[in-house]
Amino acid sequence: MLRRLPAALPKLAGALPRTSLAHRGTRNLFPNVSCTRAVGTRQQFSTSSVARATCPQCSAPLPTPLPVCSKCSYITNIPPGMSYHEMLGTPYEPNPFVVDNLQIKRNFRALQSVVHPDRWVGKSREQQEAASLLSTRSNEALHRLSNPLRRVEYILEREGFGLEESDSMEDPLLLMETMESQEEIQGAESREEVEQVRAVNAEKIERILEDIETLVGQKDWPQVKKAFVKLKYLQGVEQAAAAWPNSFSDH
Numbered sequence: 414m415l416r417r418l419p420a421a422l423p424k425l426a427g428a429l430p431r432t433s434l435a436h437r438g439t440r441n442l443f444p445n446v447s448c449t450r451a452v453g454t455r456q457q458f459s460t461s462s463v464a465r466a467t468c469p470q471c472s473a474p475l476p477t478p479l480p481v482c483s484k485c486s487y488i489t490n491i492p493p494g495m496s497y498h499e500m501l502g503t504p505y506e507p508n509p510f511v512v513d514n515l516q517i518k519r520n521f522r523a524l525q526s527v528v529h530p531d532r533w534v535g536k537s538r539e540q541q542e543a544a545s546l547l548s549t550r551s552n553e554a555l556h557r558l559s560n561p562l563r564r565v566e567y568i569l570e571r572e573g574f575g576l577e578e579s580d581s582m583e584d585p586l587l588l589m590e591t592m593e594s595q596e597e598i599q600g601a602e603s604r605e606e607v608e609q610v611r612a613v614n615a616e617k618i619e620r621i622l623e624d625i626e627t628l629v630g631q632k633d634w635p636q637v638k639k640a641f642v643k644l645k646y647l648q649g650v651e652q653a654a655a656a657w658p659n660s661f662s663d664h
Contacts, residue, residue: 477520478502479547481527486536488528488543497554497567500524509568510629512558524551562648565625565641574634582642587617594650598657611654618647 465474468482475482478499480489491500498505501517501524526532528551533544557567569575582588594610601607621644628637 476527477524479524479528479551481544481547483527486540488533488540488547490543491547491550496571497558500551500554501558503558508626508630510561510565510626512564514559517555517558521551521555524548561622561625562641562644565629565637565644568629569634569638569641572632572634574638576638576641580638580642582646583639584643587643587646590617591646591650595653598650598653601657604657607654607657611651614647614650614654618644618651621647 465476466478466480467474468485468487470487471482471485473482473484478495479491481487496505498509498512502520503512503517525548528544528547530541530545530548533541536544557563566576594614597610598607601610621640625637625640625644628640
């Protein structure tokens with residue numbers, strides 16, 4: 414009979430700390446991303462989109478996908494249905510899991526250069542409220558897309574396959590392995606022992622990420638969801654290793 418999972422194994426996704434395994438390209442689980450940035454020089458937004466929308470008020474090209482005009486100070490709410498991918502200038506098709514982290518960070522800075530509340534000081538209350546909302550939403554977009562765990566969770570939500578309370582690990586072998594890894598971390602007497610467990614776990618994470626990329630490309634959402642649950646359990650091991658020796662502290 415399987416033993417009860419340790420309390421340190423989280424049920425919900427959180428920020429993933431850096432692992433010792435160097436993940437390839439867009440699948441880096443632990444990007445060093447800051448979602449807040451002081452407003453400085455206006456950034457150039459880069460995208461593969463064919464055409465940029467024009468301002469409905471002055472007809473000037475909009476500098477970003479957001480409905481904000483730097484020329485005449487037109488600003489309004491985000492159009493219904495706009496995805497985080499569209500907001501950050503990265504394609505949703507053919508595979509929304511494949512993201513260029515450098516590009517979306519550059520585009521995030523470009524968004525903030527036009528919607529950051531500091532740029533709307535002295536404008537009307539409605540304009541300031543709209544800017545604050547757009548700034549918050551762009552932060553949310555970067556937060557979700559820059560991390561593979563949060564990204565696949567977002568994709569599943571958009572596709573109507575959000576995680577439910579009844580969803581659980583269906584791979585008994587991986588479940589047992591994660592339990593054993595947690596116990597090894599809890600009983601470790603040195604950082605070296607923890608890093609050995611962490612390295613093995615990181616390899617499992619890499620394989621799951623490869624599976625997720627393939628499954629998302631195939632739009633096999635039920636299988637993507639199962640792989641996502643596995644990734645969350647492996648994340649629990651990574652978080653426990655990163656927090657050692659306080660991983661299982663009550664405080």
